[in-house]
Amino acid sequence: MGILNISKKGMAIALSAQLVLATQAVTLAQAEMLGTDAAISKYTALSNRAVLMDELQRGDVRDQIVAMGVDPVEAEARLAALSDAEVATILTQMENDSAGADILGILFTVFVVLLVTDLLCFTRFFNFTRCVR
Structure with a gap:
């Protein structure tokens, strides 16, 4: 019976320590309010980047890039490295320079x-x- 009591006591101490550590980790996370403008700008930036990536994936665009001597993989890497403002500027320029506009x-x-x-x-x-x- 002595060993059983010691193992119960040890198990209780281990579970208590685990519970304390688990609750401490949860309280470290901080939540803050996300404004509508911030959420919209984040998803707009992601959408803009996706539009440019889709344009880069088109066959005729890819052929033209290769004809100019640019590696398509490098072009995708450079596009991914652009800031959100630069991506928005490129899209605005593409819209304004379209044929017949x-x-x-x-x-x-x-x-x-x-x-x-x-x-x-x-x-x-x-x-x-x-x-x-």
Whole structure:
């Protein structure tokens, strides 16, 4: 009976020590409120980075990168090393430089071309112009 009491006492001490250590580890964790802006900016940055990685994975883009002499693996590594602000700047630049994005500029150019051709008597598109002869 003496050994059984000693083992019970030892087991109780070991379990108590484990309980104390487990509760101490839990109290070390600190939680803080995460604002909506911080959460949105975090997920926006992740989304932006994913969009650029998807563009880099496209076949035509990858072929163009290889044609320029850049290793695609190195390009992915460099893209991963960019800051969130740089990724956002690249995406903004890609959106602004897309083909056909400047509709007003195209319409103005067409207007000027038609106006000049009307003035030179090649066409008769506008009623308010007179031929220069």
